[in-house]
Amino acid sequence: KAGVTQTPRYLIKTRGQQVTLSCSPISGHRSVSWYQQTPGQGLQFLFEYFSETQRNKGNFPGRFSGRQFSNSRSEMNVSTLELGDSALYLCASSLASATDTQYFGPGTRLTVL
Amino acid sequence: AQSVTQPDIHITVSEGASLELRCNYSYGATPYLFWYVQSPGQGLQLLLKYFSGDTLVQGIKGFEAEFKRSQSSFNLRKPSVHWSDAAEYFCAGGQAGTALIFGKGTTLSVSS
Numbered sequence: 315k316a317g318v319t320q321t322p323r324y325l326i327k328t329r330g331q332q333v334t335l336s337c338s339p340i341s342g343h344r345s346v347s348w349y350q351q352t353p354g355q356g357l358q359f360l361f362e363y364f365s366e367t368q369r370n371k372g373n374f375p376g377r378f379s380g381r382q383f384s385n386s387r388s389e390m391n392v393s394t395l396e397l398g399d400s401a402l403y404l405c406a407s408s409l410a411s412a413t414d415t416q417y418f419g420p421g422t423r424l425t426v427l
Numbered sequence: 428a429q430s431v432t433q434p435d436i437h438i439t440v441s442e443g444a445s446l447e448l449r450c451n452y453s454y455g456a457t458p459y460l461f462w463y464v465q466s467p468g469q470g471l472q473l474l475l476k477y478f479s480g481d482t483l484v485q486g487i488k489g490f491e492a493e494f495k496r497s498q499s500s501f502n503l504r505k506p507s508v509h510w511s512d513a514a515e516y517f518c519a520g521g522q523a524g525t526a527l528i529f530g531k532g533t534t535l536s537v538s539s
Contacts, residue, residue, distance in 0.1 A: 318470075347526065356531035357517065370526040404470065413459040413478075413521045418470040 316340065318407050318419035326425045332393040335422045339386050339407030345369075346388040347412050348380060351402040351421070360403075362412050363388055370412065392424075400426045429454050431520045433530035440508050441538050448503040448533050450518030458520040460501040461527070462492055466514045474516075477501065488512070513537045 319338045327333050339346050347370075348360040359372040363382035380390040386407070392399055402423050406416035430453045440446050452458060459478045463471040475486025482494040492503045501518060515534050521527040 349529075357519075357529040359526045359528070362526055369524075372526065406471075411523065412526050413523055415473055415476060416527065418463075418472070420470045 318405060318417050320403075320405050320419040320422050322422060323420065324423045324425075326427065327395050328427050329395055329397060331395050332391060333395060333424060334389055334391045335403055335405075335424075337388045337390075337405030337407075337419060339388070339405075340417055343407035343409055343417070344386050345408045345410055345412060345414070346382055346386060347406045347408075347416065348388070348390050349404045349406065350374075351404055352400075357404065360390065364410070395426045397426050400424060429458075429520070429522075429525075429528055431518055431528050431530040433516075433518055433533050435533045436531070437534045437536065439536040439538055442510055443507050446503075446505045446508045446512070446535070448516050448518075448535070450501045450503065450530060451499050452501060452518075452520045453499065454520060454522065456522065457496065458522050460492075460494065461519040461521075462486065462490070462501075462503045463517045463519065463529075464488075464514050465517065465532075471517065474503070508535075508537055510537045510539065 321336045345364045347362040349357045362370040366382045382388045402421045404421045405419045408414035408416045432451045462474040477484045515532045518530040519527045
C-alpha cells in the first residue's frame with residue numbers, strides 16, 4: 315500500500331507570494347490533517363478535513379487555507395507569505411478521525427526569503 | 428486548556444542503557460495518547476497508542492509506554508537503547524472529534 319505523498323518536497327518563495335501544497339493520502343483514508351513544524355514550536359495543527367469538509371481548525375491566520383477533494387486528496391494554500399511561514403509542512407492521513415492512527419507524509423520544506 | 432507537555436528538550440543516553448522519555452497531558456477526560464518518532468529527514472512514525480484497557484502499551488522497535496492516570500503521564504521507555512534510536516520523539520494527545528495536540532518533542536542522542 316502506498317504511503318502518504320506530498321508534493322513538492324521543497325519550495326523556495328519570496329515574501330508576499332502565495333503557495334499551494336498537495337497531499338495524497340493512503341488509499342481508503344478519508345481524514346487528512348495538516349501540521350506546521352518549526353524548531354521552536356514543534357508540530358502545530360493547521361486543519362483537518364474529512365469528506366471534503368473542514369472538521370477542525372487550528373489557531374492560524376486566515377492566510378492559511380485548505381481544501382479536500384472527492385478522492386480525499388488535499389491541498390493547503392498560504393497567501394501573502396511571511397518570513398515566519400518558513401517551516402516543514404506535514405500532512406497526515408487516517409481512516410476516519412484524527413484519533414485513529416495517523417500516517418505522516420515526508421513533508422514539504424517551505425523556505426520564504 | 429488541553430495540552431501535552433514534554434519536559435525534556437534533549438536527552439543523551441549511552442548505548443545499551445535504559446531510556447525513559449516523559450510526557451504529561453492535561454485533558455478533562457482520558458485522551459487518546461500517542462508516541463511518534465521522527466528520524467532526521469524522515470516523516471513521523473507511530474511507535475504506540477493508548478486509549479483504554481491495559482495501561483502498559485507495547486509498541487514497535489522494543490518501546491513501551493505506561494499510562495498513569497494519577498500522574499497524568501504517558502512515559503515512553505526502552506530497556507536498552509541502540510544508536511539507531513537517536514531521533515526526535517513526540518508525544519501527542521487527542522479526543523474523539525478533535526485534533527491531535529503534540530508536545531514540542533524530545534531529542535534523543537545516543538553516545539557510544
